[in-house]
Amino acid sequence: MNIPINFSSSEPIYIQIYNTLKNKIISGAFPYGTKLPSKRSLALDCGVSIVTIEHAYSVLRDEDYCETRERSGYYVTYSPERSFPSGLNTGKISVKNTGNIPVQADISFTAFAGRMRKVLSDYGERVLMKSEYNGCPELREAISLYLMRSRNINVTPEQVIIGSGAEYLYGICIQMLGRERIIALENPSYEKIKAVYTANGAVYDMLEMDNEGILPEELSRTNASVLHVTPFNSFPSNITTSAERRAKYIEWAEIRNAYIIEDDYDSEFILTGTAPETLFSMCPDGNVIYINTFSKTIAPSIRAGYMLLPECLLPLYSEKTGFYSCTVPVLEQYFLADWINSGDFERNINRIRHRKFSGK
Numbered sequence: 001m002n003i004p005i006n007f008s009s010s011e012p013i014y015i016q017i018y019n020t021l022k023n024k025i026i027s028g029a030f031p032y033g034t035k036l037p038s039k040r041s042l043a044l045d046c047g048v049s050i051v052t053i054e055h056a057y058s059v060l061r062d063e064d065y066c067e068t069r070e071r072s073g074y075y076v077t078y079s080p081e082r083s084f085p086s087g088l089n090t091g092k093i094s095v096k097n098t099g100n101i102p103v104q105a106d107i108s109f110t111a112f113a114g115r116m117r118k119v120l121s122d123y124g125e126r127v128l129m130k131s132e133y134n135g136c137p138e139l140r141e142a143i144s145l146y147l148m149r150s151r152n153i154n155v156t157p158e159q160v161i162i163g164s165g166a167e168y169l170y171g172i173c174i175q176m177l178g179r180e181r182i183i184a185l186e187n188p189s190y191e192k193i194k195a196v197y198t199a200n201g202a203v204y205d206m207l208e209m210d211n212e213g214i215l216p217e218e219l220s221r222t223n224a225s226v227l228h229v230t231p232f233n234s235f236p237s238n239i240t241t242s243a244e245r246r247a248k249y250i251e252w253a254e255i256r257n258a259y260i261i262e263d264d265y266d267s268e269f270i271l272t273g274t275a276p277e278t279l280f281s282m283c284p285d286g287n288v289i290y291i292n293t294f295s296k297t298i299a300p301s302i303r304a305g306y307m308l309l310p311e312c313l314l315p316l317y318s319e320k321t322g323f324y325s326c327t328v329p330v331l332e333q334y335f336l337a338d339w340i341n342s343g344d345f346e347r348n349i350n351r352i353r354h355r356k357f358s359g360k
Contacts, residue, residue, distance in 0.1 A: 001037050001041075001042060001045050002045060003016075003017055003020045003021075003042075003045070003046050004020075005017070005046055005047075005048070013048055013052055014052045014053075014055035014056040014059070015056075015059075017042075017046065017048075017052070017053065017056040018055075018056040018059045018060060021036070021056065021060060021065075022060060022063075022065055025060075025065050025066070025076055025078050026078065030076045031076065031079075032076055032077070032078060032079035033075060033076060034075065034076050035072075035073050035074065035075055035076075036057070036066055036073065036074040036075065036076065038073055039053045039054055039057065057074050060074070061074070061111075062344065062347040062348075063347070064077055064078070065077065065078045066078075068110045068111075070109075070110060111344070115335060115338060115339055115342075115344070116331075116335055118338065119331065119334045119335050119338050120331075122334075122338070123334050126330070126334075127330050127331040127334060128330070129330060130325070130330070131162075131325070131326040131328070131330050131333060132326065133322055133323075133324060133325060133326055134158075134160075134161045134162060134322075134326065135160065135161065135162025135163075135306075135326050135328065135333060136162070136326075136330060136333040136334065136337065137157060138333070138334060138337040139160075139162060139333040139334070139336050139337040139340075140157035140158075140160040140162065140306075141157040141337075142336070142337040142340040142341050143157075143160050143306055143340065144156060144157050144159070144160055145340075145341075146340050146345070146346070147308075149346075150346065151278060151281065152277070152281050153278060153280055153281045153284075153290070153308070154281075154284065155284070155308050156311075158314065159308055159309050159310070159311060159314065160306055160307075160308060161306065161307040161308075161309060161317065162304065162305075162306055162326055162328050162333060163304075163305055163306070163307060163326070163327055163328065164303045164304060164305070164327035164328050165293055165295065165303045165304065165305045166263065166265060166291055166292075166293050166295075166305050167192055167196050168305070168327060169291050169305055169306075169307045170193060170196040170197065170228075170261070170291070171196055171199075171200050172307070172317075172321050172324075173226075173261055173289055173291075173307070174196075174197055174200045174202050174226075175200065175320060175321050176313070176316055176317050176320045176321050177226055177259055177316075179200060179201040179202050181202060181224070181225045181226050182202075182203050182204070182205055182222070182223055182224040182225060182226070183197050183202050183203070183204045183205070183224060183226045183227075183228055184204070184205050184206075184207050184214075184219075184222045184224035184226065184227045184228065185197075185204050185205070185206055185207065185228050186206075186207060186209055186213075186214060186228075186229055186230065186234055186237070186239075187206035187207055187208050187209060188236055188237055189206075189228075189230070189234065189235070190230070190235050190236070193228060193263075197228075204224075205222045205223070205224050207219065207221075207222060209234075209237065209239060211239060212239075212241065212242040212244070212245050213229075213231070213239060213241035213242060213245035213246070213248075213249075214227075214229070214241075214245065214249070216245075216248055219248065219249075219252045224258070225256060225257075225258045225259070226258060226259050226260075226261060227249060227252065227253065227258060227259070227260045227261070228260075228261040228263065229241070229249060229260065229261070229262060229263065229279075230262075230263040230264070230265065231246055231249075231262065231264070231278070231279060232264060243277070246277070246279055246282065247282070249279060250279060250282055250283050250286070250288075253283075253286070253287040253288070254283075254286065254287065257287075258287060259287045259288070259289060260279055260283075260287060260288045260289070261289045261291065262278060262279045262280055262288055262289065262290045262291065263291050264278060264290060264291065264292045265291075265292060265293060265295075265296060278290060280308055283310075284310065285310055285311065285312070286310060286312075287310070288310065289307060289308065289309060289310075289313070290307065290308035291305060291306070291307050291308075292305060292306060293305035293306075294336060297345065297348065297349055298336075298339070298345070298348070302332065302336070303328070303332075304328045304332055304333070304336060
């Protein structure tokens with residue numbers, strides 16, 4: 001296959017190859033389901049390295065113009081009849097909806113395995129070392145930069161705490177803030193939230209909701225000093241809290257000198273526009289603790305999440321729970337840091353959004 005390459009151009013060679021292949025796919029020269037040239041043959045035709053071709057194919061795959069089939073090659077997944085490029089049902093990790101949290105994100109196992117090999121090669125024996133108690137600096141910095149790019153949340157790496165999933169972080173929150181507190185929860189809410197707080201000796205109060213969020217009169221009624229909310233797509237009600245109600249939550253916390261635990265597990269998958277403004281970004285120096293995980297955005301087997309603390313709570317966190325060792329393996333933390341820094345994490349989220357929007 002002949003691809004004209006301008007070796008004196010400032011545009012990277014792999015991008016030139018990517019653009020040519022993408023245009024050929026869109027024009028129908030490579031129809032849906034057909035196999036693309038092998039990396040080796042295309043590298044020979046173009047007079048470039050196989051690594052350069054791999055980079056070009058990687059971008060095509062990230063944008064869903066093609067997919068990898070193990071031991072077979074790259075196959076076109078774009079069809080002009082579809083609103084967006086879409087994947088064939090081969091070689092993907094997927095989890096069916098079981099009636100609890102909605103369907104998880106899926107990623108290419110080949111990409112996952114390749115990233116793990118890269119991390120082992122790059123970090124070597126460092127993957128055997130013990131993590132800092134609040135997580136590896138590489139991952140905490142990667143998360144802080146990602147949140148700045150994508151969610152308008154500005155935090156230092158020191159404000160990012162790594163833990164093995166949301167349920168573990170709920171427990172850390174109540175141990176840090178104090179078990180004697182009453183926790184206000186949305187009614188209905190995810191059953192495990194109540195179970196974790198009960199197991200930690202806390203008492204909860206269920207607050208009724210309408211289609212905009214927790215009712216203001218319920219906030220006035222409760223004696224709680226901690227409010228645990230899922231402002232976007234709360235499970236199982238699927239309610240997204242209105243901007244006015246989010247402001248009410250912040251006002252309630254300020255008046256009561258209370259804390260808000262913001263559980264933001266699903267907001268990356270909003271289909272149009274941008275995700276709603278987080279409570280944390282509305283009150284960055286105040287009383288909001290932000291929690292999110294990688295279970296939906298990468299894979300449910302990644303038992304890793306993160307918590308953002310306002311700077312005023314960092315001393316309390318160190319005093320009350322700083323004796324715990326980080327519960328996420330170092331190898332997994334380096335994998336996540338590399339995945340985020342490479343841009344693959346955000347591209348994967350965009351692929352899932354496109355699939356949902358196009359009904360796939």
